[in-house]
Amino acid sequence: MTAVAEAKIRKRVLPTPVTGQEIVLVGVLVVLWAALAVSTPAFLTAGSIQPLLVATAPIALVGVAMTIVIITGGIDVSVGGAIMVCSVLTAKALVGSEVSLGVAVLLSVAAGGLLGLVNGVLIAYGRVHAIIITFGTANLFMFLGLQIFGSGTVNGIPGTLAFFGRGPDGRTLGVPHAFLITLLITAAAWWYLRHTAGGRHFFAIGGDPQAARLAGVRVQRRVLLAYVLTGLLVGMASCFVIAQGTSTLDQSVGAGKELAVIAAVVIGGTSIMGGRGSVLGTLLGALLVQSVASGVTQLGWRSQLSDLFVGIFIIVAVGADLLRARARRNR
Amino acid sequence: MTAATVKAPAENPAAKILRVLLTQRIALLAVLIVIVVATFFINDAGGYLTAPYDFDYMSASLINAIPLAMLGLAELLVILSGRGGIDLSVGAIVSLAGMVFGFAYGEWGWPLWLAILATAGFGALLGAVNGFLVSYIGFPALIATLATFYAYKSLAIVINNQQPISTEPIQDLFSLSKSVELPLFGQYVPDVPLGIFTFLLPTAVAVWLLLARTSYGRRLYAIGTNDVAARWSGLPVRDTRFKAYVYAGLISGLVAVVTVGQFASARPDAGVSGNGMALPAITIAVLGGVAITGGIGRVSGVVLATLLIVWLNAGILLAFVGNEGSQYQLLALGAVLVFAALLNGLTNRKYGGSQ
Numbered sequence: 148m149t150a151v152a153e154a155k156i157r158k159r160v161l162p163t164p165v166t167g168q169e170i171v172l173v174g175v176l177v178v179l180w181a182a183l184a185v186s187t188p189a190f191l192t193a194g195s196i197q198p199l200l201v202a203t204a205p206i207a208l209v210g211v212a213m214t215i216v217i218i219t220g221g222i223d224v225s226v227g228g229a230i231m232v233c234s235v236l237t238a239k240a241l242v243g244s245e246v247s248l249g250v251a252v253l254l255s256v257a258a259g260g261l262l263g264l265v266n267g268v269l270i271a272y273g274r275v276h277a278i279i280i281t282f283g284t285a286n287l288f289m290f291l292g293l294q295i296f297g298s299g300t301v302n303g304i305p306g307t308l309a310f311f312g313r314g315p316d317g318r319t320l321g322v323p324h325a326f327l328i329t330l331l332i333t334a335a336a337w338w339y340l341r342h343t344a345g346g347r348h349f350f351a352i353g354g355d356p357q358a359a360r361l362a363g364v365r366v367q368r369r370v371l372l373a374y375v376l377t378g379l380l381v382g383m384a385s386c387f388v389i390a391q392g393t394s395t396l397d398q399s400v401g402a403g404k405e406l407a408v409i410a411a412v413v414i415g416g417t418s419i420m421g422g423r424g425s426v427l428g429t430l431l432g433a434l435l436v437q438s439v440a441s442g443v444t445q446l447g448w449r450s451q452l453s454d455l456f457v458g459i460f461i462i463v464a465v466g467a468d469l470l471r472a473r474a475r476r477n478r
Numbered sequence: 479m480t481a482a483t484v485k486a487p488a489e490n491p492a493a494k495i496l497r498v499l500l501t502q503r504i505a506l507l508a509v510l511i512v513i514v515v516a517t518f519f520i521n522d523a524g525g526y527l528t529a530p531y532d533f534d535y536m537s538a539s540l541i542n543a544i545p546l547a548m549l550g551l552a553e554l555l556v557i558l559s560g561r562g563g564i565d566l567s568v569g570a571i572v573s574l575a576g577m578v579f580g581f582a583y584g585e586w587g588w589p590l591w592l593a594i595l596a597t598a599g600f601g602a603l604l605g606a607v608n609g610f611l612v613s614y615i616g617f618p619a620l621i622a623t624l625a626t627f628y629a630y631k632s633l634a635i636v637i638n639n640q641q642p643i644s645t646e647p648i649q650d651l652f653s654l655s656k657s658v659e660l661p662l663f664g665q666y667v668p669d670v671p672l673g674i675f676t677f678l679l680p681t682a683v684a685v686w687l688l689l690a691r692t693s694y695g696r697r698l699y700a701i702g703t704n705d706v707a708a709r710w711s712g713l714p715v716r717d718t719r720f721k722a723y724v725y726a727g728l729i730s731g732l733v734a735v736v737t738v739g740q741f742a743s744a745r746p747d748a749g750v751s752g753n754g755m756a757l758p759a760i761t762i763a764v765l766g767g768v769a770i771t772g773g774i775g776r777v778s779g780v781v782l783a784t785l786l787i788v789w790l791n792a793g794i795l796l797a798f799v800g801n802e803g804s805q806y807q808l809l810a811l812g813a814v815l816v817f818a819a820l821l822n823g824l825t826n827r828k829y830g831g832s833q
Contacts, residue, residue, distance in 0.1 A: 269816065273819070273820050273823055274823045274827075275819040275820060275822065275823045276770050276771075276819070278564075278620075278770065279819045280816060282757060282815060283811075283813070283814075283816035283819060284812060284816065285757070285812070286761075286808045286809070286812030286815065287808070287809060287812035287813065288812075289808050290806070290808040290809040290812065293805045293808070294805060298801075406566075406624060406628075410624065410625075413621055419618045419621055420562075420618060449636050449639075451631075451632050452632055452636055454629070454632035455628065455629050455632035455633060455636070457625075457628045457632075458626060458628035459629065461625035461628070462611070462625045465618075465625075466617070469616055469617065
């Protein structure tokens, strides 16, 4: 084998830094934003873009972890319930004990990590399909959340978490902190998944868990880590959720978020079968979904209509991916 | 096979009972139902419940079993078809088909039979979209039905400007969900909700006939177990899988009619409010012994699992005051599902699978 051919093969070991899906998504986003800017002049103003970024943050952040879980061939449909537990726990702590910003974040992240640990242990060591276990724990988490809620809502939440919120306290140089943190974590995850052995192990597990095990990957530990990571980021995202709301938290918090997160991941080009995916795509997917929601409202259409577009985007995004895969096979 | 026949004589009775309970899901569910019902009867006798838990109450609570069992059967069909088969959109189909039924029967004044037929047909059409995406284009089922879940849910809300339809004919439909006395020996047993006979039993029998007595059923099990082998044996894999989603949509359409009757109103969020109807339906299917990997599952398992959950929920509702009960129902559902899943894992390792 010649040196050139060897160099070529070595180059191909890593996927391209940016996938085709991501380039397409950037294109779609540009077109969408341009169209919205033309039809509603108010769209491309700071007053409209900043809330859009703030609203994207929790979905994208949980999406980063969900991407890793899905890369391993799993899925976590309990994140909605987990968001409920973390946010009500933190909100109660804020109201009852008036904890500081740092303590609130730590509490929320720790609680999330614990919930993730439950999922991870059951899935990695119980050897049961992830979707079934997380359907089960979703119910358990919701029970837990509602129990902490007691009766009704949590009222009078102080503005401690305004650092992550929509207001002027929530941004530096016009960039919302929540989005900035999401961006940093996404970048870190991108580097981790692409350039470390540990990150590549997730792809190996998703590709073929048996082969990964024989190649020396500690499959169970890696899988456990993926779900714990999800829990930790759910904890962080819950702080964003509290900060975005008013001073009241009601029992619908987190409901349906698991599907929104999975939608963002899937639109971002991550294969639900495992072994292939990217966190950048997930961030773009979340941004696209939120842009559509924001655009639909600003155009004065029914807000529920945005769900129709989410459905269509999923079909188009995954359909394009399927067609590309078919073209690759036939070449 | 040989291992089992060799081992059998040496087995002591306790080990045999354990093996039967673990490998025969029907036996396990039957035992669990007896335990649940006995527990609540004892609690009732001790006066710990807020209202009597008796046969009348158990019979009346069967009204909740109708949509649950029917959607569980719908999930049975799609999960059986294999390749990660699952349908997240059944709740959204219930919402959207329910609105169509509301228009047809409540607004346009179609005769009832025609409206029901149209609704079931519309549900089948929505299911056909799922089936086409999954079977012919090759979408993973989770993704295709997630997408259609969003789309149908959105359409159901937008179609009538978020408003429910509850005109006079729709309100009169509430009579569909009343309890009736059975003929002949009716005075000796509790009254049973009418929907059991008009919707649930026909559906369950039809699905059972389809799976156990037609060549389509054999094909479905075959493609769910190993679709590559099925293709090489010359089975129409795509067509078979496609139809599983169509049937699931059809059943969801019928559930839409039941739901409209129960609420006496066609609500745009009927099947998706709260946790929606899809998650409980999948839970029921899994609890009933349907393997998420496809090819394994029976109607009787789904029906027994429904009875277990419905009677468990009914009892929990009486054991707690206020909305605590509905919260503990979540706990029970989650715990039962995790328990069943872990049990499946254990059974697979110890006995090489359940039936």
